[in-house]
Amino acid sequence: MYLLDKHIKHNLxxxxxxxxxxxxxxNKPIYEQITSQIKAMIMSGELQPGESxxxxxxxARSIHVSVITVQKAYEDLQRDGFIDTTVGRGSFVAAQNKExxxxxxxxxxxxxxxxxxxxxxxxxxxxxxxxxxxxLFYEDEQNS
Numbered sequence: 001m002y003l004l005d006k007h008i009k010h011n012l013x014x015x016x017x018x019x020x021x022x023x024x025x026x027n028k029p030i031y032e033q034i035t036s037q038i039k040a041m042i043m044s045g046e047l048q049p050g051e052s053x054x055x056x057x058x059x060a061r062s063i064h065v066s067v068i069t070v071q072k073a074y075e076d077l078q079r080d081g082f083i084d085t086t087v088g089r090g091s092f093v094a095a096q097n098k099e100x101x102x103x104x105x106x107x108x109x110x111x112x113x114x115x116x117x118x119x120x121x122x123x124x125x126x127x128x129x130x131x132x133x134x135x136l137f138y139e140d141e142q143n144s
Contacts, residue, residue, distance in 0.1 A: 020033075020034055020037050020038070020059070020062075020063050021033075021037070022034070022063055022064075022065065030065055030069050031069050031070070031072040031073040031076070032073075032076075034059075034063075034065075034069070034070060034073035035073045035076045035077055038053070038073070038077060038082065038083075039077070039080075039082055039101065042082055042093055043101050047093045048093060049093050049094065049095045050092055050093060050095075051092065051093045052090055052091065052092050053083060053090075053091045053092065053093065055090060055091070056070040056071050056074055056091075057070075074091060078091075080100070080104070081094055081100060082094055082101075113134075116130060116134075117130070
């Protein structure tokens, strides 16, 4: 009975601490939604190095998705150095390299900026105007 109570308590603590929100309308596959939300929780400090994360089955059950979907997310998180998984022990937040995460986010931003530059060039929008628009968006997000 003690082990069952401990397991239930662990799952309740996980649910209280973090919430994964899955959108069926999002342009991202479900496993990427899980991956990006857990990465964000790690980078914000919500999840600390060494802290356990739920088993694949427990997370799949709590967000009503396939275990295979969560497995893909965990594999990506492990490959990117965000979690460590040990057979028999579970998955834990890895000691994090923030520069790696920031580099990944910068690459994504560069892709978006490249698309914006192409639209600006082909539409005749001056670089100065695009730069001002980017600055407005950046400052607006910081002030919200």
